[in-house]
Amino acid sequence: MNDTQIPDLETTDVVKNFGATVAVDQVNFEVKKGAFFSILGPSGCGKTTLMRMIAGFEGPSSGDILIRGSSVIDVPPNRRPVNMVFQHLALFPMMNVAKNIGYGLRRRGISGKEIDRAVDAVLERVGLPGMGPRKIDQLSGGQKQRIAIARCLILEPTLLLLDEPLGALDLKLREQMKIELKQLQAEIGTTFLYITHDQSEALVMSDQVAVMNHGRFEQVATPQELYYRPNTSFVAGFVGDANRWSGKVETVSGDELRLHGQGGVAIVATAVGGISVGMDVEIFVRPESVFISRAEAEIAEFDNKIEGAVDSLLFDGGRSSALISVAGDDRDISVALPQTGQFSNLQAGEKVYLGWQADQTRCFAANNVGS
Amino acid sequence: MTEIGSSDLGATPAKLPTSVRRQPGVARLWFYLLLLPPVLWLGLLIILPHIQLFILSLKEKVAPRVYTYGLDNYIGFFNEPLYWMTLLRTATISILATALTLVIAFPVAYYIAKMLRGRTKNLIFVLALLPFWVSELVRTLGWIMLLRETGIISNTLLSLGLIPERVELLGNDAAIITGLVYTSMLFMVVPLINSLDSLDDSLIEAAYDLGGKGVAILREIIIPHAMPGIVAGSIVVFMLTLGNIVTPAFLGGKNSIWFTDQIYQKFIVRFNWEQGSAFGFLLLITSSLVVWLGLKLTRQSLAKTIT
Numbered sequence: 320m321n322d323t324q325i326p327d328l329e330t331t332d333v334v335k336n337f338g339a340t341v342a343v344d345q346v347n348f349e350v351k352k353g354a355f356f357s358i359l360g361p362s363g364c365g366k367t368t369l370m371r372m373i374a375g376f377e378g379p380s381s382g383d384i385l386i387r388g389s390s391v392i393d394v395p396p397n398r399r400p401v402n403m404v405f406q407h408l409a410l411f412p413m414m415n416v417a418k419n420i421g422y423g424l425r426r427r428g429i430s431g432k433e434i435d436r437a438v439d440a441v442l443e444r445v446g447l448p449g450m451g452p453r454k455i456d457q458l459s460g461g462q463k464q465r466i467a468i469a470r471c472l473i474l475e476p477t478l479l480l481l482d483e484p485l486g487a488l489d490l491k492l493r494e495q496m497k498i499e500l501k502q503l504q505a506e507i508g509t510t511f512l513y514i515t516h517d518q519s520e521a522l523v524m525s526d527q528v529a530v531m532n533h534g535r536f537e538q539v540a541t542p543q544e545l546y547y548r549p550n551t552s553f554v555a556g557f558v559g560d561a562n563r564w565s566g567k568v569e570t571v572s573g574d575e576l577r578l579h580g581q582g583g584v585a586i587v588a589t590a591v592g593g594i595s596v597g598m599d600v601e602i603f604v605r606p607e608s609v610f611i612s613r614a615e616a617e618i619a620e621f622d623n624k625i626e627g628a629v630d631s632l633l634f635d636g637g638r639s640s641a642l643i644s645v646a647g648d649d650r651d652i653s654v655a656l657p658q659t660g661q662f663s664n665l666q667a668g669e670k671v672y673l674g675w676q677a678d679q680t681r682c683f684a685a686n687n688v689g690s
Numbered sequence: 691m692t693e694i695g696s697s698d699l700g701a702t703p704a705k706l707p708t709s710v711r712r713q714p715g716v717a718r719l720w721f722y723l724l725l726l727p728p729v730l731w732l733g734l735l736i737i738l739p740h741i742q743l744f745i746l747s748l749k750e751k752v753a754p755r756v757y758t759y760g761l762d763n764y765i766g767f768f769n770e771p772l773y774w775m776t777l778l779r780t781a782t783i784s785i786l787a788t789a790l791t792l793v794i795a796f797p798v799a800y801y802i803a804k805m806l807r808g809r810t811k812n813l814i815f816v817l818a819l820l821p822f823w824v825s826e827l828v829r830t831l832g833w834i835m836l837l838r839e840t841g842i843i844s845n846t847l848l849s850l851g852l853i854p855e856r857v858e859l860l861g862n863d864a865a866i867i868t869g870l871v872y873t874s875m876l877f878m879v880v881p882l883i884n885s886l887d888s889l890d891d892s893l894i895e896a897a898y899d900l901g902g903k904g905v906a907i908l909r910e911i912i913i914p915h916a917m918p919g920i921v922a923g924s925i926v927v928f929m930l931t932l933g934n935i936v937t938p939a940f941l942g943g944k945n946s947i948w949f950t951d952q953i954y955q956k957f958i959v960r961f962n963w964e965q966g967s968a969f970g971f972l973l974l975i976t977s978s979l980v981v982w983l984g985l986k987l988t989r990q991s992l993a994k995t996i997t
């Protein structure tokens with residue numbers, strides 16, 4: 320019973336220094352059993368380093384890593400109940416598919432017949448039955464992907480680590496594998512720790528996402544929370560698209576702030592973290608939070624109101640948007656176009672009215688700006 | 691006459707085709723010109739002498755300046771135990787020396803290719819090559835300095851009181867093997883480093899991650915990947931060792947004659963070019979046979995080694 324209470328993975332104050340560079344800085348988090356946990360961050364933020372410490376290829380400079388409640392700092396990688404899908408898959412080209420998948424079981428000294436049966440079963444599970452005799456270079460990118468995962472799953476690890484496993488695939492296949500991976504994880508119930516720099520991958524697949532920057536975790540939350548309630552300006556800027564202004568706070572009442580953005584746009588916003596009058600801040604508004612209308616009356620109820628002219632239309636099917644130029648701001652405001660049809664005949668140069676609420680306008684102190 | 695007339699009338703259309711037609715001709719000429727050096731090299735330095743040698747090896751002297759053709763030179767080889775025993779010994783020791791070179795060179799190559807990075811890697815690599823800037827003769831003489839009775843090793847052991855009197859370390863098979871391994875190192879290390887360099891570190895890590903241990907990973911991942919380098923290095927070292935003449939002559943003694951020395955004796959001392967040629971051919975056949983057998987046993991092919 321108590322088993323479910325112990326997290327599959329827990330790190331406490333993990334730090335990794337490479338000489339003067341701090342690759343991972345005071346990272347604390349836990350991953351619950353059966354969860355799909357993603358670490359999202361820009362290139363070079365320390366994701367791989369963190370994962371390599373969990374797999375055992377790198378020792379932390381300080382801090383502790385616990386798997387199922389016991390420290391694994393002194394356990395070598397070949398005896399950790401963790402398996403890793405490498406960034407470039409690392410399938411063994413000198414072996415065929417069946418030999419690749421059976422590798423781990425062979426190392427455990429399991430009999431040949433049993434291995435064959437297990438290999439067939441796991442091939443079935445990843446949707447590639449009968450592929451055993453194939454050579455690695457006879458597989459497509461997506462098939463290699465699945466073989467690399469099968470090679471780990473056959474060992475029934477407590478925790479499966481995946482380091483940007485979709486990075487090498489083309490866009491179409493990536494979209495498809497995203498869904499397949501999520502379904503596979505839900506089916507088998509293995510805990511996944513997934514690394515990516517692609518926010519869409521993290522948002523679509525995960526139960527929990529940690530956003531990492533410069534070796535630190537900025538925020539650990541569900542995808543919805545990250546998207547709608549980012550805690551730092553880095554998260555707000557990195558996850559999803561956003562219109563961004565900087566400015567100086569003029570008045571504060573409770574959580575509500577008033578200020579003029581650079582260029583002179585008047586903004587009513589919600590403060591995140593302690594913010595006082597006179598502070599330099601950054602303001603973020605999602606394109607889909609901005610209401611667009613041709614009639615001024617329709618935006619009357621919004622906290623923020625502005626009028627502008629269509630500068631250009633960016634058609635992208637269901638995700639089409641418009642760039643609106645407003646008086647007094649040299650940068651255009653990006654607005655998601657509703658797909659109900661009334662804007663299908665929108666023309667460049669047309670006059671429009673924009674409105675958005677203060678609680679969807681998040682404001683952060685400017686000193687913790689990310690990259 | 692008609693041609694001149696027509697080209698006079700419509701100068702450009704008549705001339706254009708000829709100049710276009712000439713282009714492939716020029717290209718072909720260049721192709722043959724470029725082909726000439728390798729063909730000459732192969733033909734004049736390798737194929738021609740071998741044909742000459744082969745014909746020579748079939749000649750038998752019946753009386754002064756009177757020759758017939760036959761297999762007597764080859765039969766003579768098999769009838770005289772000294773000859774075929776020498777060849778057998780030479781081949782065996784060469785195989786042994788090749789294996790030993792591989793065993794010593796592999797960790798060195800692995801260390802340079804996989805453990806070192808950047809400038810240290812280049813530096814150590816150059817240091818490993820440094821002894822080979824000196825000629826083989828000088829290097830072999832160096833070993834004589836070390837191994838002879840009044841040499842450094844013997845003297846050191848004596849002054850340390852480890853041996854009662856000086857020992858002669860030259861003139862035996864061990865001395866030959868030592869010299870051969872040393873001489874061959876470079877030709878093994880370079881192809882090994884080449885093939886190990888291309889081994890992705892993440893393959894080794896993946897093998898560890900999946901529960902592999904040192905020896906199993908070496909056997910299942912590293913060696914199969916390095917196989918082309920191992921085969922290439924071994925073939926080169928074996929050929930060089932089998933055909934070596936300086937090292938065995940300097941470091942070996944009367945009891946450890948190398949087959950090349952027998953060929954030398956036939957040609958230069960006995961002036962028996964016919965039998966010398968036959969011996970030369972037998973050496974060529976032996977080395978080809980051993981290489982072929984080695985490839986078969988390790989299930990490798992020359993084509994795989996080259997690509």
Ligand SMILES: Nc1ncnc2c1ncn2[C@@H]1O[C@H](COP(=O)(O)OP(=O)(O)OP(=O)(O)O)[C@@H](O)[C@H]1O
Binds near residue numbers: 337340342365516
């Ligand atoms: N072995 C090492 N020695 C020195 N510095 C290293 C080493 N490995 C990583 N680093 C540094 O640590 C930082 C984090 O690297 P890491 O590979 O973890 O990034 P990442 O988030 O995985 O990036 P990417 O998305 O590009 O894979 C980088 O600045 C990198 O240069």
Ligand SMILES: [Mg+2]
Binds near residue numbers: 366367368482
């Ligand atoms: Mg990485």
